[in-house]
Amino acid sequence: GDSVTQMEGPVTLSEEAFLTINCTYTATGYPSLFWYVQYPGEGLQLLLKATKADDKGSNKGFEATYRKETTSFHLEKGSVQVSDSAVYFCALSGGGFKTIFGAGTRLFVKA
Amino acid sequence: NAGVTQTPKFQVLKTGQSMTLQCAQDMNHNSMYWYRQDPGMGLRLIYYSASEGTTDKGEVPNGYNVSRLNKREFSLRLESAAPSQTSVYFCASTGMGVSTDTQYFGPGTRLTVL
Numbered sequence: 001g002d003s004v005t006q007m008e009g010p011v012t013l014s015e016e017a018f019l020t021i022n023c024t025y026t027a028t029g030y031p032s033l034f035w036y037v038q039y040p041g042e043g044l045q046l047l048l049k050a051t052k053a054d055d056k057g058s059n060k061g062f063e064a065t066y067r068k069e070t071t072s073f074h075l076e077k078g079s080v081q082v083s084d085s086a087v088y089f090c091a092l093s094g095g096g097f098k099t100i101f102g103a104g105t106r107l108f109v110k111a
Numbered sequence: 112n113a114g115v116t117q118t119p120k121f122q123v124l125k126t127g128q129s130m131t132l133q134c135a136q137d138m139n140h141n142s143m144y145w146y147r148q149d150p151g152m153g154l155r156l157i158y159y160s161a162s163e164g165t166t167d168k169g170e171v172p173n174g175y176n177v178s179r180l181n182k183r184e185f186s187l188r189l190e191s192a193a194p195s196q197t198s199v200y201f202c203a204s205t206g207m208g209v210s211t212d213t214q215y216f217g218p219g220t221r222l223t224v225l
Contacts, residue, residue: 032212043115043201043216044154089153093212097142097161097205098169103153 002027006090006102013080014110021075021105023064023090031092033057033066033073038087038104047075047088085109113137115217117202123223124192132187132220134202142205143185144169144214145177147198154201160185192224 007022025033032051036044048057053068062077073090090102115136124130136143141162146154156169160179174196176188189196199221203214 034213036214041218043203043218044214045216046213049213095212097159097167098156099212099214101153103151 002031002092002094002100004090004092004100004102006088006105008103009087009106010108011105012108012110015082016079017109019075019077019080019084019107021088021090021107023073023075023102025071025073025090025092027071027092027094029094030068031094033064034091034093034099035062035064035073035075036089036091036101038089040086044089080107080109082109082111115202115204115215117200117217117220119220120218121221123225124189125225126193128192129188129190130192131189132200132202132222133184134186134217135184136202136204136215137183138204138206138215139182140204140206140215141182143179144203144205145175145185145187146201146203147171148201148219149198157187157200192222194224196222197224198222 003026034049035047037047038044048059050057050066056065064075087104087106089104093099118133144159145157155171158177160166163182178186199219201219202217
């Protein structure tokens with residue numbers, strides 16, 4: 001079945017460092033891919049999405065490109081801030097009623 | 112526009128007690144979902160309702176029941192709580208059009224079963 005694998009955390013960075021969180025997926029067909037973010041004590045919220053190969057999703061300085069050839073959707077940000085500290089979830093949706101989530105990667109950003 | 116709301120925010124139960132978690136959305140979404148979140152395991156789907164009047168099992172339905180009361184409300188019931196059900200529970204909904212598969216989440220219910 002469909003699955004999502006993302007890098008284990010926690011990831012600890014200093015402010016203004018470059019961030020990469022790796023995500024790979026297994027799916028039949030052409031799923032939509034997502035990154036969700038969960039701030040402490042809150043529910044998940046959509047960060048960005050991409051619906052077809054080579055699409056780049058972007059929001060709040062974060063970017064991810066849908067790479068079908070490598071089945072990847074890595075999250076990147078050029079300069080992280082303390083306020084980016086959160087848990088990040090990679091996810092896919094095959095167009096039905098179910099979304100498959102990765103296990104989540106916790107990011108700590110130090111001032 | 113409150114989005115997805117959940118009650119209660121926190122709950123402590125004793126083993127064997129029952130309770131219902133409430134969820135409501137005001138976005139006119141057709142589909143609603145219940146997930147549980149456990150450390151290191153991401154989100155696991157318990158039940159979902161594709162539309163008003165229908166419900167289906169997800170990945171981990173045992174020990175739970177659901178009711179899609181109307182288009183807005185989707186409740187989750189624990190009939191006889193067990194310590195293994197200690198978790199954070201999230202309700203979510205999906206809408207229509209180009210954002211059909213984007214999930215909108217509530218703030219969660221943190222449940223402890225002693």
